[in-house]
Amino acid sequence: MLGTANRLDRLHVRTDSAWAALDAALARRAVVTRAVAAVCGKPELRAAADEAERARRGDREAAENRLSALLEALDRSVLAPALAAELADAEQRVVLARRVHNDAVRDTLALRRRRSVRWLRLAGTAPTPAYFEIAEPGTDAEVPVTRVSARVVLVDPADRVLLFEGFDPAKPDELFWFTVGGGVEPGEELRDAAVRELLEETGVVLGPDELEGPLWKRHAVISFDGVTVAAVEWFFLARVGDGVEVDTSRFNELERRTIVGHRWWSADELAGADAVVYPVQFAEVLPGALGGWDGTTRSIR
Structure with missing residues (x-):
């Protein structure tokens, strides 16, 4: 066990170092982008670079991805060769640093999941690392698709929350837990989408007025089944009585393929778990939500 603990410690150090390198690469891209914006007379490009540089960790993926999209659309023929080369170099360094970071996260999570x-509890108090997903330059297929979702934090009388366990079809070995919910259909209200998804995924029937919230809003750029998605997720809380049976018979084909189970989690269990749970801050913000909604929608990651 001592050898495993030492290896895990080294992996955490590797992950921290990889994030520092990625952060530095993103910062350099922002600096070069501002120089490009000055030459091209594009204030929106400079604004996007400033936003990405100032963004908090939870909002960083979305901000960096907006910058990536603007750079992808840039006509580089107007740039001096030296500046164009510097921009290309900065972009490629981001690509490489992101891949190194995500490889480190993958290896760390794999070891942390061992029984x-x-x-x-060999991980101690070290936070669970998270992937950093942004679109890479030069690949139209990776331009993110915006997806708005309504999600439900379903709570039983013991203050336990229902989570599903599933995987990305492109990464079947990487399991994670997530709340009830899914995409909002065109013209659909958030609360209506939340209660529809709740029925489809659990069989629980509630009305829109029985939801609390939205408690939280989450922006994330994620990759699922090979598609890069700019996700905007709204979280509501709903309570159910004793004896509720979770009915997954209404799952669609993708859900049947990629969801392997479900269980009710207490806040303490979530806080002590090494499983990958989304949103990343779920264990941190859940206790406050269980005490009742104060009318404020908070941004989380």
Whole structure:
């Protein structure tokens, strides 16, 4: 076990170092972008670079991805060769740094998921690392698709929350837990979408006025089944009585393929778990939500 603990410690150090390198690469891209914006007379490009540089960690993916989209559309023929080369170099350094970071995260999560590591709590208080997903330059297929979702934090009388466990079809070995919910259809209200998804995924029937919130809003750029998605997620809380049976018979084909199970989690269990849970701050913000909604929608990651 000592060897495993030492390896896990090294992996956490590697992940932290990889994030520092990625952060530096993103900062350099922002600096070069501002120089490009000055030459091209594009204030929106400079604004996007400033926004990406100032963004908090939870909003960073979305901000960096907006900058990537503007750079992708830029006519580089107007740039001096040296500046064009510097921009291309900055972009490629971001690509490489992101891949190194995500590889480090993958290896760390794989070790943290081992049963012995979880039971003995070898990860200690080290936070669970998270992937950083932004579109890479030069690939039209990776331009993100915006998807608005309504999600439900479904709570039982014991203050336990229902989560599903599933995987990305492109990464079947990487399991994660997530709340009830899904995409909002065109013209659909958020609350209506939330109660529809709740029925489809759990069989629980509630009215829109029985939801609390939205408690939280989350922006994230994620990759699912090979598609880059700019996700905007709204979270509501709903309570159910004793004896509720979760009915997944209404799952669609994708859900049947990629969701492997579900369970009710207490806040303490979530706080002590090494499983990958989305949103990343779920264990941190759940206790406050259980005490009742104060009317404020908070941004989380």
